[in-house]
Amino acid sequence: MRYCCKVMKICVEKLKHVEYIERFDEFALPVGEDLGRSVIILKYCPWCGKKLPESKRQKWFEILNELGIDPTEDKLIPYPLKRSLWWEDLGTTMDMVKEDIKE
Numbered sequence: 001m002r003y004c005c006k007v008m009k010i011c012v013e014k015l016k017h018v019e020y021i022e023r024f025d026e027f028a029l030p031v032g033e034d035l036g037r038s039v040i041i042l043k044y045c046p047w048c049g050k051k052l053p054e055s056k057r058q059k060w061f062e063i064l065n066e067l068g069i070d071p072t073e074d075k076l077i078p079y080p081l082k083r084s085l086w087w088e089d090l091g092t093t094m095d096m097v098k099e100d101i102k103e
């Protein structure tokens with residue numbers, strides 16, 4: 001995991017003030033403890049100001065929608081879409097998904 005700065009690294013790994021959501025490549029600020037789990041997605045680092053990665057959330061749901069897979073059923077989600085960095089080589093991921101679905 002590459003961080004924009006040292007403070008972000010400490011906040012994610014040690015202090016847990018910021019959560020890194022690996023599946024969607026998102027940095028999230030947990031909020032509303034009393035009201036159940038909720039997060040605010042950060043677009044920029046609050047400390048160094050650098051732009052954080054674009055969220056892959058929409059893409060992930062789009063792919064599942066195209067495949068006709070219910071995203072709430074974790075066991076139905078093809079394993080290639082559960083890998084970390086699944087978006088980095090999307091062509092390969094989609095080939096793996098097709099293979100996985102065929103079986």
Ligand SMILES: [Zn+2]
Pocket residue numbers: 004005006008045046047048049050
């Ligand atoms: Zn930073």
